[in-house]
Amino acid sequence: MTDVLQAPGLDRVAIELVVNGVPRRLVVEPRETLAEVLRDRLDLRGAKVSCDAQVCGACTVLVDALPVSGCTFLAVDADGRRVGTVEGLATDGELSPLQQAFIDQAAFQCGFCTPGMLMAATALLEEQPHPSRDDVVHGLEGNICRCTGYEPIIAAVLQAAGGDMPSSRREEVPAVTSAEAGGDPLDPGTEPVESQQ
Amino acid sequence: MIPRFRLARPATLDEAFAAFEAANGDAAYVAGGTELLQVMKMGFAQFDTLVDLKGIPELHGIEGDGGGLRIGATTTHREIERSPAVADAFPALVGLVRSVANTRVRSTGTLGGNLAFAEPHSDPATLLLASDAVLELAGPAGRRETTVSEFVVGPLSTTREPDEVLVRVRIPAAKPGEGRAYAKLAFFERPAASVAVRVTVDGGVVRSATVAVGSLTEVPELVPDAAAALVGADAGDGALNEAIAGGIATLGSLDAVEDLNGSADYKRHLAGVLFASTARAAIAEAVGHD
Amino acid sequence: MRHVVTRPDVPAPIGVPVPRRDGVAKVTGAAAFTVDLSVPGMAHAKILRSPYAHARIRRVDLDAARAHPGVIAVVSAAELDDVHLVYGHAVADHPLIAVDKVRFAGEPVVGVVAEDAVTAEEALRLIDIEWEPLPFVRDTAEALGDDAPVLHERPGEQRPHRGFEEDIRRTHANVCSSSRQAWGDIAAAFSDAHLVVEGEYHYPMCYAYAMEPYTALAQWSDDGLTVWTSGQHPYMVRDDLAHCFDLPLAKVRVVVPYVGGGYGSKSYTKIEPLTAALALRAGRPVRLALSVEEAILTTRGDAATVRLRTAFDREGHILGRHATIHLDTGAYAENSPLVGRKAANRLGGPYRILALDVTCDVVYTNTAPASSFRGFGAPQVTLAGESQLDEAAAKLGIDPLALRRRNVLDPGERPWPKARGIDADLAGDLALAAEELGWDAPLPPGRGRGICLSASDAGSEPITTAIVRVLADGSIVASCGSTEIGQGSSTVLAQIAAAEMGVELDRVHLIQSDTAAVSYDRSTGASRTTTLMGLAIQAAARDLREQLVEWATTALAPDGPAVEERRSGVQVGDTLHDWGEVVRAWFGGAAGEAVGRGYLRRSGATAEMPPFWEIGCVGVEVSVDEQTGRITIEKLVTVGDIGCAINPQTAEAQDVGAAMMGLGMATLEELVYEDGNLLNGNLFDYRVPRTTNLPELRTVLVERGDGVGVYGAKGGGEGALNPVAAAIANAVERAAGIRLREAPFTPERVWRAIQERDAGVAR
């Protein structure tokens, strides 16, 4: 190992992610953020980048069920981990109770904050399945919505919590086998490739 | 956008030093990246290589230490917030990390990164200063220990050598009859002012005190005069009010920095408000332990 | 929510809180915003911006940037001699990229197009510019000084879309425009006064923070120019693009997908001409996606200094108001001339005022340009006007609510001679606010209440068209130029089309905001869409129904029984035929369609200006922490007086969102400049309301059917913002005995006022 590290650091890194339950293997530049990789490489454009400063939460995605700022969290740091995005909330076209609650309560207007808000709320409910109003207020303090004034969002999260929120939406982690990979992930010279689905 | 860089992912400290060296000094260590990547994005810093410390087991985790704590540098705010050991040994720290930033930053940002970055509005630095915490550093030239006041020398400036790694923070056990409290006022992302107070109470009288202020000065500072005002005060009665008033008066001479939170005057005033509440909270806790 | 309905009954699905039609797309991440779009061959642009507030560009060296691998084009004004660089719908003063000099720190100077955005950003660092810094003006006071540096040596050309008729008057080289509103004998009003209240009020420079930063994607082809943009006003953008590139309107296509927040900040043209110019030089489709930091430097709200005097008689009747307003428009006019006009109109408030004289100067400074922003002059002047009513009430010993009741306009009464009469029951609104707030209930110490009103001449110009079609299967396509910016137009306008055609909502498809696919609408702003586009859709539907009845007569009953029009079709004899059947019968096959047209202009119901009055009625209860100066809004009441809530859920949502935004501007938000540089031009330092700022809410929707729009509707969405700062200031006065005249009411400002109060400084 020491030999490798006395050489310059890597300018391409092969990573393996399990995105919404689906294993993905790709080669990224270290500078690429998780939001960039999800949006531009994996075509999952739900997560939005707004403040680009870890303040607004529009880019919130889950890494091993914890909320992170996709705008700043490096894709390489998601290597070997489970990534959850808004696209994974509905199962077989059926909205999750939280998504349905957002619609029922009109918990969005322009909808730009919504994917991040939904993921932040998903993480919150994961930890606190029956939050008080105060828990929701404090849990979502780091997610900005400029349209709604928050009231309907809080109502939606409470509605979802009151309903039968599935105790866990965590995906099983399917193993990434090299048969699914495109190219040798450990060869830093490999151009960015995306796994065949 | 984050500019291009190379990444090294060492598994040991020696590998980390080697990787740093291989970049001819054009390198920086990175943990959660919540500060470093942000400043790189904004164009304020650029490095050929980032050396990721998260893969080094020695730097991570929380251990009880005879009533004290040893917190690895790459331990996240979230891990501290949820640690039973911390809840047990240092409740004030739990309250503090719970109010740092937002859930996302707490999931990834580390204690070591916070201290090493030395942002003048750091919450932990102020409390750790008042708590006599010891910082353990390791570099190619060997290991050393230091204190917060020796470590943080200016805004974004520490005595850490570029290739030195902050390994862990050691927080001494509370003495018998000791109470520690921390409070801040924040109008923006980071605090406008914060105060940490540590006291020991024996026989209903404050025997010793340490007071640190943060966010209003360029670096977190000890305020010995404010601490002295508390010493000897009767923890239970009106004398305490007087002692607190005396302490507040000493804060008037702090070299506060005007920023978006407010003028120097106003920030000194806020420190006084916080001093009053933290002194009371620390003394109450101490009385409980007395 | 409390719902007060006295209007006549309405057909379904009007008045029904049907779920928003963009819901599934928005909660699954499928909704595509401009930032989510890409086209084949697309390249990425980044912009080099001025570090100086005011400077001449001596020399630009682009060679190193051009040589950077992956760079496609590097473009400064010199590379664009075939483009009309200067645009502006009111005053043409804004170059799409700096020409010879820059007028604010952050102004675009060079654009780089590269294969990817990181490469473009790398190339920016290779550009070398030699600057000659010039003296600059920081604020309006400095700008109006005798020897002030001048931003625009030559005044920009006046353009037809300034939204008002009078010529723009320039009383100083740094005055961009000046508006006046006056009536009555102002001298007499003040000489007869029992009490004159006087003061200077400041409204901050704010940033709308639409969460999607400005983004545009431009593509040239043999057919002309296509631009996808996050803008609110596709047609205004189209006009400017046609002008810049000398194209017929028909060759410019502007498409607006979902918009991630607007609040006025995405009105009019922003980065579209620059993006199109870069695409022209690159010979590739180009995407320009700004960061929030850049968006702040692109458009902000107008800061205001309002000097106001109000004359009262002994009973608290307003005799006269005299005001001078300075709006800080920054480096360019943008839409500020119109904001200035509106500020002058709105200063009086919805009160009976015998004499008024308001002058509003829109002033250039070397700061980021200001333009439309939710409220549009009203929040700025309402802080002054409504504060003075409470100041007077205190001095006269009259309850502030009673004082308002005494002065408020009756329904139908005209605020000024040529204006449309007030289409609202303001006394009724005040009573509702008072009831919900518990105006007369006892208060604990350290708490206070305030209730304030505003009325805005809203709706902009009625220049609006719509097309409604019946397809062969009877389903309906409505197409219109209104944009879905989150306000719910995609739901509400479909509801109107469904109600007018008598079909189920899910039979209606709505097409919006693609200038190649829909017909003209002036703008999505000024709270006009439900009202004016609603009327256009209604007119189109009625035109369509008329044709269909005629077609039914021809095709279904050539010489048979009379054709009777029914809600969802026609009846011929005993048989009901839906619209699809009529279409098929007329064409004599299984296909065909009918097209209805709706035109709206200044005539008939919309002849009088403004098209409607937008009412703001807000109550707050606050507490003041005397130690820190921190204000907490404990309770917030909004009364939404909107005539008819086509969709009560989206209508209520507008009020809550607007009031919370007002709360932000009143207590938190302010862009701070120091020596020509913005200190807090990012979301880390520019604080907007969070969940933790949310007070206890009480919302009221009042539907009295008194608006000009469909089923008596009138606009909402801005009203609840306008009086918030004033209501808070008044409540704080009652809580703590301090009078705040400078928003935002930051903890330090409040604390200082408390210090002054305690020091007994005469107020």
Ligand SMILES: Cc1cc2nc3c(=O)[nH]c(=O)nc-3n(C[C@H](O)[C@H](O)[C@H](O)COP(=O)(O)OP(=O)(O)OC[C@H]3O[C@@H](n4cnc5c(N)ncnc54)[C@H](O)[C@@H]3O)c2cc1C
């Ligand atoms: C939105 C936001 C809000 C915030 N609010 C608060 C707040 O309220 N209070 C507060 O106190 N803080 C606040 N912070 C700061 C936050 O606590 C820090 O960002 C975080 O703890 C830094 O940790 P990191 O691991 O991400 O550091 P990194 O960004 O990885 O590193 C920061 C710096 O430290 C160096 N470094 C990191 N680890 C080590 C190490 N072990 N040895 C040597 N050098 C090292 C890096 O080279 C870099 O210079 C906020 C940050 C954000 C983004």
Ligand code: FES
């Ligand atoms: S975009 Fe990541 S937190 Fe705002």
Ligand code: FES
């Ligand atoms: S819905 Fe627009 S920002 Fe939240």
